Amino acid sequence: AQKITQTQPGMFVQEKEAVTLDCTYDTSDPSYGLFWYKQPSSGEMIFLIYQGSYDQQNATEGRYSLNFQKARKSANLVISASQLGDSAMYFCAMRDGGATNKLIFGTGTLLAVQP
């Protein structure tokens, strides 16, 4: 069965420092996609970054990068130069091998950026 694991329930980071949020996944499907979402206290899910299983390079989007290690089945999110507005819940998710775009989510990591 497919599974996403986020082992850090909560994390602190100082403003302007980099932080890594961990995500490991399990799937037997050779084709899959990995997503990171940010959820502020307002509840909306904000898409951050995507990595396809066949992508050769690690995905980057502005201050966000995804450290994709396929052999280790990990897809860690790196946020560089943290800002106070980065304080939120972060979810790692995987799209399954079917055609439905169904996402399987991890349990989330609550990030608090300290001034």
Next chain:
Amino acid sequence: DVKVTQSSRYLVKRTGEKVFLECVQDMDHENMFWYRQDPGLGLRLIYFSYDVKMKEKGDIPEGYSVSREKKERFSLILESASTNQTSMYLCASSLFYRGSGNTIYFGEGSWLTVV
């Protein structure tokens, strides 16, 4: 601008009431999803639909049903609400074609309290 709209942001219902959560998307998407979000559990898929009148159970369908009579609207129904259904409910939609990246759109969530 793409839009997934959930009809109610906050609801308080009594045990045993029938509850309808409505979701409308304006992107002509084939797929629509209902997730439930609970602390420490992340988002869990309740039901999804890949076409009008088509539906499939997700991971936690017990106590819920869905209706999709029109392509743009996907309703989640709690036939007899119970206190353990107090949660935040998120609707999402996507094209049938998997694509990549930001192809799955979320509503703002509905906070349901059952008393």
